Amino acid sequence: MNYDTFVDQVAWRTGTAPQRAVELTLATLETLAERLTGGEMLDLATQLPRPLAIVLRPTPHTEAADRFGAAEFVARLARRGGVEEPAARDVARAVFVTLREAVTGGEFDELITQLPRDYRDIVEPALAPGATLRRA
Structure with a gap:
C-alpha cells in the first residue's frame, strides 16, 4: 500500500483531514514502536x-520492548496525538485495520502475537472478516 492510500484510509476511518490522519498515524506507530x-x-x-x-526504525534505546498494556498504549497515544483517550482508542483501531491491509506474509499476525490479550479490543476490528480496504 502506498503512503497516500494509507493516509486516506486512516483519514476516512477516523473522520479527520489527511494531515491530521498523518499526525495520528505517526503517534500510533511511535507508541507501537515502544511496545514491539x-x-x-x-x-x-x-x-x-x-x-x-x-518512526519504526529500531535504535539501541528501543531494541527491547516496553511491556505495557492496552490502557497505557491508549494513554500514550492520547498524549502524543493530542486527543482524549476514547478518541485515541478509535484512532488505534483505525491504524491497526489499515496496517492489516498494508502488510503481507503474516507480518500483521506476528505483530499481534507480541501484544497481550488486553489489546483485543483495539486489534479485533482489524481481525474481523469485513475489515478490508474501504473507498470513500
Missing part, C-alpha cells in the same frame, strides 16, 4: 511507506 521488539519493528517497517517506516 526491535526485530518486529524492523519487519513491519520494511513493509510500510518510508514516511511511516521511519
Whole structure:
C-alpha cells in the first residue's frame, strides 16, 4: 500500500483531514514502536511507506520492548496525538485495520502475537472478516 492510500484510509476511518490522519498515524506507530521488539519493528517497517517506516526504525534505546498494556498504549497515544483517550482508542483501531491491509506474509499476525490479550479490543476490528480496504 502506498503512503497516500494509507493516509486516506486512516483519514476516512477516523473522520479527520489527511494531515491530521498523518499526525495520528505517526503517534500510533511511535507508541507501537515502544511496545514491539526491535526485530518486529524492523519487519513491519520494511513493509510500510518510508514516511511511516521511519518512526519504526529500531535504535539501541528501543531494541527491547516496553511491556505495557492496552490502557497505557491508549494513554500514550492520547498524549502524543493530542486527543482524549476514547478518541485515541478509535484512532488505534483505525491504524491497526489499515496496517492489516498494508502488510503481507503474516507480518500483521506476528505483530499481534507480541501484544497481550488486553489489546483485543483495539486489534479485533482489524481481525474481523469485513475489515478490508474501504473507498470513500
